[in-house]
Amino acid sequence: MADTHVNTGNRQSLAKELGLIGVFSIASGAMISSGLFVLPGIVFATAGPSIIVAYALASLLCIPVLVSKMELVTAMPRSGAAYFHTGRSLGLLAGTVAGFSNWAALSLKTTFAMVGLGALAGFVFPEGGEYAIKAGAVASCLVFFAINLIGTREAGRLQNLLVIILIGILCAYCLGGVNQIQGERYMDFVPHGWTAMLLTVGMIFVAYGGLTAAVDVAEEVRNPSRNLPLGMLAAFLIVSALYIFAVYVTVGLVPPDDLAGSLAPIAEGAFRAIGRPGRIAISIAAFTAFATTANGGLLSASRSPMAMSRDGLLPRKLAQTHQRFGTPHIALITTTLFIITVILFLSIENLVKFASSMMLLIFIFDNISLIIMRQSKIQNYRPTFRAPLYPWLQVVAIVLYGMLILEMGALVLSLTFGLITFAMIWYLVYVETHIEYESAFIHLVKQIVTSSFGRAGLEDELRQLTLERDDVTLDRFDLLVNNCVVLDIKGSMSAKEAFSKIAEALAERISMDKEELYQLFLKRERESSTMVRPGLAVPHIIVEGKDVFEMVLVRCIPGIEFSELNPPVTAAFVLAGSMDQRNFHLRALMNIAHIVEEEHFKSKWAKATDEQMLRDLVLLAHRPRQ
Structure with a gap:
């Protein structure tokens, strides 16, 4: 039996320093790296000019x-999202596999x-050979x-500058070469x-994998419910258009014999267009592309x-943040x-394919x-x-991503299986012995097998995540809700009984007599009905004393009969306060007026x-706070 729960609170928060840009x-x-600057020449040798269609299909994949990631990350904007989302939905075993993957x-x-950056050192110091490349790569890493x-x-800021330079040059190439x-x-x-073309789609698809890298820094994004989906969608649309347009221009500029197998196809196209x-x-x-991938990837x-x-x-040391800089220095090291x-x-070379299979595995977990x-x-x-077209879009994606993994070859499949096995052993030896957590999957199973089940710990964590996401500072009304009495009445009754x-x-x-309070409620109801709409009432009374204010939340699904002319009340917000x-x-x-206007409040x-x-339900409703 585990003796420790997942730590869902008291974490060192990371500074929110990233905006939409x-x-x-x-x-x-x-996204923009070897998939554009190297890959077109390689896949052209297999599929010819139809690689233009292959790049478009890969973007659709x-x-x-x-x-799916846009939906998950707007609900759970936590760093390390690939692990976090899988762990919270499927459980810690799947989360461990996803995290390592x-x-x-x-x-x-x-x-x-x-x-790729180290290769530049090889050009500068050709006599150094492989050692110069590795030294340049290590220096870049540091x-x-x-x-x-x-x-x-x-x-x-560095990433913003590099991306501006990169996109600017690519746009100039496309516009200068298209004529x-x-x-x-x-x-x-x-x-x-067409079969040969379709076979290249899988190779091209992995070039788009960096699209979702932003979700792993979700906790450091300001206004994540807006900036994360908009930023990811903008990146997808702009980079996909650049990929397709740049490949289209390159195919039209470079002779087929020169383009097939070229390791610098875009450079070759630029030379023929501009010299x-x-x-x-x-x-x-x-x-710049390698630099943006390296910086954002790290x-x-x-x-x-x-x-x-x-x-x-x-x-636990891996979660520590630097006292001065506020960054996760141990994890970075x-x-x-x-x-x-x-x-x-x-x-x-072999590990790049392995990385691609791991990325596809994460995509399957996400869906x-x-x-x-x-x-x-x-x-x-x-x-x-x-996410639109749920669940069919996700089901189709799971099948297609699984097929792409199977096409990676025996060596890559062996490495993938090896990492999954290592993650499972780590879970059994290190995690399962002292950590427990009830995931959404367990919650779903409980719903299926029993009609009565306790509150999932995930509910509390998601509530806190929503408050943090919306940058909510609890006001007096929130504190009132947290401490108020809740009456969940199981049978129908009259207003007097309620x-x-x-x-x-x-x-x-x-500190008032029960009978006195009861009479105040009856008096208020006789003056005018506190039923404000069908199914909802807001009884409120004034009591003696100073600094007195209390609220009672009342739910009665069978209904409280306030009037024979109106439907029974199923929800009541009861207020009692001094003058x-x-x-x-x-x-x-x-x-209360804002809360009950929330979409689907009644259900x-x-x-x-x-x-x-x-x-x-009351705490997380969107309303003005003071």
């Missing part, structure tokens, strides 16, 4: 995971970008480590058949071990050392997580964006499974 830069910078995928793709250590804001393309180069559009200055400009863009990769450490799945080790001692979160019907799961129960609940709290609290009394009435009120969920 920062999210866009991290997502787009992580991104849509399911994009919208995400860390491995991001770290290895960051390693590849570092080696530089980006220092930038990320100093602060997310500094890393974000010089030769139409005959598109004539033999599918030289090796030597074009090749230099694209070389600068390629360097930033995102370090958040996975930090998130796992927070929950106790890894040693660990990730940097891992990347340097791979640079110095391992073959990068399953969304289905589980939706089906669990947890009340406090409140995304501000909802007032008797309410008076009994309030008597001790405001000196009249101003707050009016504010409370205004707050959520009826479905809440316990008293705390009724409180949560």
Whole structure:
């Protein structure tokens, strides 16, 4: 039996230093890399000009995971989101696999970008050979480590600058080259058949994988419910358009024999369109692309071990933040050392495919997580964006991503299986023995097998996440809700019977006689009905004393009969306050008006499974706060 719960509170928070442009830069910078500057020449040899269609299809394959991540991250904007979302929806075993997979995928793709930067050192010092490349890669890694250590804001500013340069050069290339393309180069559009074209889609798709890197720094984003989905969507649309347009222009500029197998296809196209200055400009863009991938990759990769450490799945030290800079320095150091080790001692090429399979595994987890979160019907799961075409889009994506993993080859499948096995062993040895947590999946199973089940701990965590996401500072009304009496009445009754129960609940709290309170409620109701709409009443009375104000939340699904002419009341907000609290009394009435106007309030009120969920429904409602 586990003796410790997942630590869902008292965490060291990371500073919110990223805005909409920062999210866009991290997502787009992580996407534009070798997938544009190297891959077109390789896939052209297989599919010819039809790679234009292949790039478009690959972008469409991104849509399911994009919208799934957008929904999950607006509901749970936590760092290390790939681990966090899977762990909270599917449980800590799946979360452990997802956490290690995400860390491995991001770290290895960051390693590849570092080696790309190191290759520049090979050009400067050709006599150094492989040693110069590795030395340049390690030096690049240390530089980006220092930038990320100093602060997310500094890393974000650098990312913004690099992305602006990169997109500017690519736009200039596309606009400068489109007028010089030769139409005959598109004539033999599918030289090796449509099957060959479709086979290249999987290779191209992994180039889009960086799109979702921004979710791993979600906790450091200001106004995440707006900036995360908008930034990710903008990155997807702009980068997809750039990919397709740049490939279209390149195919039209470069002769097929020169383009097939070229490792610098965009540079070749720029040379033919603009000459030597074009090749230099694209070389600068390629360097910038590797730099944005390296910087954003290190930033995102370090958040996975930090998130796992927070929950106790890894040693707690990995969650520590630097006293001066406020960044997760231990997780950054660990990730940097891992990347340097791979640079110095391992073959990068094979590990890139392995990283791609890990990324696809994470995408599968994301889509399953969304289905589980939706089906669990947890009340406090409140995304501000909802994925369209649910659940069919997610189901199709799970099948397609699984097929792409199977096409990776025996070696990659073996490495993938090995990492999953390691993660499972780690869970059994390190995690299961001392950590327990009830996920949305367990909550869903309980709903299926029994009609009565307790409150899920995830409800409390999601409530806190929603308050943090919306930057809510609890006001006096919130404190009143947290401490008020909740009456969940199971049978139908008259208004008099309900007032008797309410008076009994309030008597001790405001030091008044139960009968006296009961008579005050009856008197108020005789003066004019406190039923404000069908099914809703707001009984409110003035009591003697000073600084007295109490509230009772009442739910009665069978209904309280206030009047024979109106439907029974199922929800009541009961207020009792002294004369000196009249101003707050009016504010409370205004707050209640906002709360009951929430979309689906009536159905959520009826479905809440316990008293705390009724409180949560009131606390998380959108309303002005003072």
